[in-house]
Amino acid sequence: MRIALDAMGGDYAPDNEVQGAILAAQSIPSTTELEVVFVGRESDILASLSKVDASKLRYSIFHADDIVGMGDEPSTVVKKKRNSSLYKGIELHANGGAEGFVSAGNTGAVMTTATLVLGRIKGVSRPTIGSFFPTVNTRPALLVDAGANIDCKPRHLYEFAIMGSIYYSQILNVVTPKVGLLNIGEESTKGTEIVLQTYELLQQSALNFIGNVEGRDILFGEADVFVCDGFTGNIILKFAESIIGVLKAKIKQHADKGFLEKIAVGAMAPTLRKVLKEFDYQEYGGVPLLGVNGVAIIGHGKSSPKAIQNMIVRAVDVASKNVNGLIATTLASLVIPTDNN
Amino acid sequence: MRIALDAMGGDYAPDNEVQGAILAAQSIPSTTELEVVFVGRESDILASLSKVDASKLRYSIFHADDIVGMGDEPSTVVKKKRNSSLYKGIELHANGGAEGFVSAGNTGAVMTTATLVLGRIKGVSRPTIGSFFPTVNTRPALLVDAGANIDCKPRHLYEFAIMGSIYYSQILNVVTPKVGLLNIGEESTKGTEIVLQTYELLQQSALNFIGNVEGRDILFGEADVFVCDGFTGNIILKFAESIIGVLKAKIKQHADKGFLEKIAVGAMAPTLRKVLKEFDYQEYGGVPLLGVNGVAIIGHGKSSPKAIQNMIVRAVDVASKNVNGLIATTLASLVIPTDNN
Numbered sequence: 001m002r003i004a005l006d007a008m009g010g011d012y013a014p015d016n017e018v019q020g021a022i023l024a025a026q027s028i029p030s031t032t033e034l035e036v037v038f039v040g041r042e043s044d045i046l047a048s049l050s051k052v053d054a055s056k057l058r059y060s061i062f063h064a065d066d067i068v069g070m071g072d073e074p075s076t077v078v079k080k081k082r083n084s085s086l087y088k089g090i091e092l093h094a095n096g097g098a099e100g101f102v103s104a105g106n107t108g109a110v111m112t113t114a115t116l117v118l119g120r121i122k123g124v125s126r127p128t129i130g131s132f133f134p135t136v137n138t139r140p141a142l143l144v145d146a147g148a149n150i151d152c153k154p155r156h157l158y159e160f161a162i163m164g165s166i167y168y169s170q171i172l173n174v175v176t177p178k179v180g181l182l183n184i185g186e187e188s189t190k191g192t193e194i195v196l197q198t199y200e201l202l203q204q205s206a207l208n209f210i211g212n213v214e215g216r217d218i219l220f221g222e223a224d225v226f227v228c229d230g231f232t233g234n235i236i237l238k239f240a241e242s243i244i245g246v247l248k249a250k251i252k253q254h255a256d257k258g259f260l261e262k263i264a265v266g267a268m269a270p271t272l273r274k275v276l277k278e279f280d281y282q283e284y285g286g287v288p289l290l291g292v293n294g295v296a297i298i299g300h301g302k303s304s305p306k307a308i309q310n311m312i313v314r315a316v317d318v319a320s321k322n323v324n325g326l327i328a329t330t331l332a333s334l335v336i337p338t339d340n341n
Numbered sequence: 342m343r344i345a346l347d348a349m350g351g352d353y354a355p356d357n358e359v360q361g362a363i364l365a366a367q368s369i370p371s372t373t374e375l376e377v378v379f380v381g382r383e384s385d386i387l388a389s390l391s392k393v394d395a396s397k398l399r400y401s402i403f404h405a406d407d408i409v410g411m412g413d414e415p416s417t418v419v420k421k422k423r424n425s426s427l428y429k430g431i432e433l434h435a436n437g438g439a440e441g442f443v444s445a446g447n448t449g450a451v452m453t454t455a456t457l458v459l460g461r462i463k464g465v466s467r468p469t470i471g472s473f474f475p476t477v478n479t480r481p482a483l484l485v486d487a488g489a490n491i492d493c494k495p496r497h498l499y500e501f502a503i504m505g506s507i508y509y510s511q512i513l514n515v516v517t518p519k520v521g522l523l524n525i526g527e528e529s530t531k532g533t534e535i536v537l538q539t540y541e542l543l544q545q546s547a548l549n550f551i552g553n554v555e556g557r558d559i560l561f562g563e564a565d566v567f568v569c570d571g572f573t574g575n576i577i578l579k580f581a582e583s584i585i586g587v588l589k590a591k592i593k594q595h596a597d598k599g600f601l602e603k604i605a606v607g608a609m610a611p612t613l614r615k616v617l618k619e620f621d622y623q624e625y626g627g628v629p630l631l632g633v634n635g636v637a638i639i640g641h642g643k644s645s646p647k648a649i650q651n652m653i654v655r656a657v658d659v660a661s662k663n664v665n666g667l668i669a670t671t672l673a674s675l676v677i678p679t680d681n682n
Contacts, residue, residue, distance in 0.1 A: 136590040147525055150533055184488055184575040192491055192572060215579030219587040231533060232573050234525040236580055238556030243584060246560040249477040254615060274595060 001032050003315050004098035007040035007048075008067045008085040009105025010308070011301045014040055017104070018048040020308020025057040027313060034316060037062050037098050040085035062097075064088040070301055074108035078116050086110060090117045093294050100295035100315035102286070104303035110296060111148050111289055118294040121324055123331030126152075127291030128160045128230075129298065130167060131237050135221030142168050143182075143218065143226045146287060147234030154197035157181075157227055158205070159331065163290040164225040165207050166326045171317060172224075180213030180223030182232065188212065198227070241300075285314035291327065295319045342373050344656050345439035348381035348389075349408045349426040350446025351649070352642045355381055358445070359389040361649020366398040368654060375657060378403050378439050381426035403438075405429040411642055415449035419457050427451060431458045434635050441636035441656035443627070445644035451637060452489050452630055459635040462665055464672030467493075468632030469501045469571075470639065471508060472578050476562030483509050484523075484559065484567045487628060488575030495538040498522075498568055499546070503675075504631040504668050505566040506548055511662045512629075512655070513565075521554030521564030523573065529553065539568070582641075626655035632668065636660045 005021060007014040021036040028034050035058045038045045042063045066084040068077055077087055086105050093101040094117050103110050107129065115127050131146035144164035149156060161179050168177040181199055183191045188199055190212060202209040213223050215236070228236075255262045286307070289296040297315045299307055346362060348355040362377040369375050376399045379386045383404045407425040409418055418428055427446050434442040435458050444451050448470070456468050472487035485505035490497060502520050509518040522540055524532045529540055531553060543550040554564050556577070569577075596603045627640040627648070638656045640648055 136587055136594070150525060182576060184491060184572055195572075215576040215581075216583035218580055219583050228576075231525055231536075232576055235523060235556040235569075235573055236577060239559055239577055239580065240556075242557035242560050246477055247588075253477070 001316055001319065002035045002037055002098040003312050003319075004037045004039050004062070004089040004092045004101045005308075005312065006085045006089045006101070006103035006105050006110075007038040007045050008064075009103040009301075010299065010303045011070075011104075012303075013104070014038065014045050014048045015051070016303060016305050017308055018045065018054070019052060019305035020303070021059060021312060022052060022054055022057050023305055023309035024312035024316075027309060028316060032316060033058070034312075035059060036312065037089075037092065039064050039089035039092065040067075041065065062088060062092060068106050068109050070106050072106055072109055074106065074112040077109045077113045087113055087117070090114050090294075090296070093296075094118050099319040100297070102297045102299070102308070102311045102315050104286075104299035104301060104308060104311070107147070107287075107298050110298050114289055114292045114294065114296045118292045118296070121291055121293055121328050121331070123328060123334070124163070124291035125159055126156050127289055128156075128163060129287050129289055130160075130164050131233070131287045132285070133218055133226075133240060135219055137221040139172055139174065139221065139224065141218055141221050141224060141226055142177075143228065143233050143237065144290070145228065145230040145233050146237050147230045148289075150229060150231040150234075152194065152229040154194055154201055157194070157198040157229065158201040159291070161202055161205070161207055161209075161225065161227045162330055162334075163327050164227065166330065167288055167290055167318075167323055168224050170321045170323050170326070171314070174224060176208040177224035178210045178222075179207045179225045179227065180210050180217065182218075182226050182228035183212035183214065186212050186214065194229075202227070285310035288314075288318065290323075293324065295324075342657055342660065343376045343378055343439040344653055344660075345378045345380055345403070345430040345433045345442045346649075346653065347426045347430045347442070347444035347446050347451075348379040348386050349405075350444040350642075351640070351644045352411075352445075353644075354445070355379065355386050355389045356392070357644060357646050358649055359386065359395070360393060360646035361644070362400060362653060363393060363395055363398050364646055364650035365653035365657075368650060369657060373657060374399070375653075376400060377653065378430075378433065380405050380430035380433065381408075382406065403429060403433060409447050409450050411447050413447055413450055415447065415453035418450045418454045428454055428458070431455050431635075431637070434637075435459050440660040441638070443638045443640070443649070443652045443656050445627075445640035445642060445649060445652070448488070448628075448639050451639050455630055455633045455635065455637045459633045459637070462632055462634055462669050462672070464669060464675070465504070465632035466500055467497050468630060469497075469504060470628050470630055471501075471505050472574070472628045473626070474559050474567075474581060476560055478562040480513055480515070480562065480565065482559055482562050482565060482567055483518075484569065484574050484578065485631070486569065486571040486574050487578050488571045489630075491570060491572040491575075493535065493570040495535055495542055498535070498539040498570065499542040500632070500672065502543055502546070502548055502550075502566065502568045503671055505568065507667045507671065508629055508631055508659075508664055509565050511664050511667070512658060515565060517549040518565035519551045519563075520548045520566045520568065521551050521558065523559075523567050523569035524553035524555065527553050527555065535570075543568070626651035629655075629659065631664075634665065636665075 130144035286299040471485035630637040
């Protein structure tokens with residue numbers, strides 16, 4: 001099982017990528033025979049490898065000169081940055097040189113490049129990015145779309161629901177994940193025209209559709225898969241990602257008030273850390289790009305070694321399951337009225 | 342200063358309404374000469390009053406037989422529930438019997454009824470509801486629209502920005518509040534067609550427009566006024582409102598793990614409570630209905646006496662300032678290209 005890792009993607013590349021790969025090798029059963037293909041500048045990768053003990057890691061290096069930055073326009077990568085680690089890694093996967101691709105780089109660039117190089121699964125109008133949210137339950141919630149498609153038609157949202165449900169079912173071993181349509185009220189009469197039409201499609205579908213869900217239902221895990229357009233999804237995701245930092249800042253402000261407060265905050269720190277850890281998005285193994293002919297896991301630019309580890313483990317998991325085959329089969333069997341396209 | 346209070350609005354009405362009014366009377370300087378007009382079923386209100394010491398509260402009771410429920414369709418109130426506390430209270434305010442109206446009832450019903458009975462301020466296309474969010478700074482952020490208008494055109498969003506900025510400036514005594522357009526990226530090229538056009542309008546405006554802001558910027562208070570449509574706003578608001586409950590549930594789950602964990606959680610409880618209190622939406626004095634010819638403050642159905650108190654205090658504050666006059670003056674001076682309507 002070879003996983004192509006964009007070694008230059010994250011903000012702390014390639015150090016975190018190398019360390020994450022070593023952690024992944026430790027956490028995956030040896031029967032999987034994981035090989036990480038570091039894609040990027042060989043000298044940089046070797047320098048990072050020289051700082052750590054990589055003796056337990058099976059790896060190879062696939063040299064790529066160029067780097068896609070966070071500010072690069074996604075659509076330009078295919079034209080102007082074919083020598084980048086991002087492009088070369090996806091190409092390697094497309095050519096069969098790896099069974100999956102992982103990057104903590106420019107999300108839009110991975111999305112656009114993967115769609116063009118890997119192609120879409122038959123029947124998919126638009127690939128989408130899902131994102132996991134922690135919940136009060138033992139299993140997380142998957143929000144889809146988390147920012148890839150800002151203008152969506154009912155058919156697109158319907159496809160997101162199908163892809164999200166299949167991914168959730170396969171990766172979290174839940175037979176019929178609960179699918180909810182993110183809306184401003186539970187009643188079926190609520191929402192924009194697009195949301196109302198999507199509701200109809202979902203209700204007629206074979207999905208385990210539980211109806212409209214609201215913003216408050218996400219962290220309480222009232223559904224497993226929350227469907228929305230990428231504009232709403234991206235804003236909620238970034239809002240959610242800010243919570244830990246805000247709480248830490250608030251607690252620090254409190255500790256700075258005096259000696260006794262500092263002691264109280266110090267006493268609660270270990271417990272609180274455990275609680276907040278469950279809200280740490282680093283733990284959730286990156287976000288999947290769904291609907292492309294391949295396996296692509298995208299992580300935050302600030303991904304820690306632990307986050308990189310989880311992304312590689314996730315890519316191995318997805319690659320060993322039949323997510324894309326199920327998406328193709330399900331979409332092929334759909335009959336959707338054309339006026340809902 | 343008479344404030345009409347919908348005594349039957351909240352989930353714990355009229356008990357919480359009566360207790361909140363007493364708290365408000367204690368916290369407002371006696372020079373204000375606050376009189377709370379309880380609007381609703383006289384017998385119920387008297388029963389609630391009999392349980393408490395209302396000797397410091399100047400009040401009157403304005404009887405109304407009917408009640409608007411949380412499930413009532415907002416548009417039906419004006420036709421079918423003219424004897425409700427909600428309708429009667431707004432009517433009393435419209436007729437000059439009170440200088441403001443406060444309700445913890447059906448938000449949509451207050452919005453619709455207030456718009457019809459009080460009328461819109463000249464120049465306002467659509468009244469809007471703003472909502473305050475706590476931030477890491479000393480002042481909160483105002484999100485507008487928080488759920489009143491789900492389909493918005495650039496002109497509407499522009500008006501929300503103006504009304505929000507004036508309200509923020511007047512109520513929080515900030516001369517030029519920072520206005521941000523909620524979007525999926527900071528670059529001016531990001532967003533839907535409607536958001537892109539709104540960006541142009543805001544950039545040409547006299548507002549202190551700081552550009553696009555993202556979901557993560559809300560709790561960090563990167564702007565004072567965050568502008569978005571009511572679909573996005575409502576989902577973020579409800580998501581945000583769920584955070585305290587989710588954290589409490591997580592902490593409880595942790596405490597249930599064993600004796601030592603229970604002690605650790607117990608030790609941190611007082612400190613954490615103070616920190617979480619700053620995230621308690623009850624503290625923020627309800628949400629203002631902006632753009633109507635009057636003063637209407639709307640609270641959560643679950644409003645505590647403390648929340649009702651803050652709403653009454655806020656209504657007094659708004660009524661004593663010239664928010665609506667400034668909105669009218671500013672909108673009258675606008676020149677907006679008609680193709681952006």
